[in-house]
Amino acid sequence: MRRLALILLLAAAPASARETIGIYKGWGAFRDPGRCYAIARPVLANGRTGGFASVGTWPAKRLRASFALRLSLPRDRETPVTLSIGERRFPLVGTDRLLWAPDAATDHALVMAMRSGRSMSVSAVDPGRRPFADTYALAGAAAAIDAATLSCVMRP
Template identity: 65%
Template sequence: MKALFLALLIAAPAAARNTIGVYRSWGAFRDAVPARCYAIARPVTAGGRSTGWASVATWPGRGLRASLHVRLSRPRDRSAPVTLTVGERRFDLAANGLDAWATDGPSDHAIVTAIRSGRSMSVEAVATGGRPFADVYLLAGAATAIDAAALGCVR
């Protein structure tokens, strides 16, 4: 699992990133500039692709706390919706290109609450060309990583 997070570190810009910890399938990190802390994971199933991730971030300078951001594993049809599912709960996400996020603060809160208690989540969309796909994430360790990231930005 640690190799997975090394890949995340290599793929993302390296701006003074500090590892807070790795918790099962999720990692928690702190960036100094811009000041932010986040829990992040790669999908376990993404149609054979190694791209894509889901994160829950705290940005003190922007007043954001526990804010969801998803990078889809493939380009989506821009006219098709993006849906996140955790257990029986389904959430419509706002999206722009490869990126998706909660539509508002209450939705962010509801999604993160569901992630904290769920076993897995999927993000479904339709790829360019009309083929549906789903990025599936295991949620073991997500709650601990989210908490560690939030605490990492208290300093």
């Protein structure tokens, strides 16, 4: 539940509260009061908007490099969601649109795979039982994650 609250905060932060740390290819690194994060929009979502993938650090919550994703469409909560990075597959859990890793070990492995991967794709099924996927380019992700993490470590 704590992760859900943090993800909702990420999605709801006003743009005026953000400090840009840097832009790294398709990924941006930002700082808000109390947190820093790397974030990107999908490069392929079949015209849908509103999706994003992020890796955030919240020093006061002792969370570092924690993955969160917002789907470009609501999903059927009865079906599993899978994130693919290269040959690796990771289960995700969450609400109809907001997702995260089911545990700390998966979270860590997923972020490490992002650092060396070329792309990642999240596959889900919408409430009408139609499959869909959001695809992200990972070029710049490692640099954005590092910049965001260092920004929070240097200025908590």
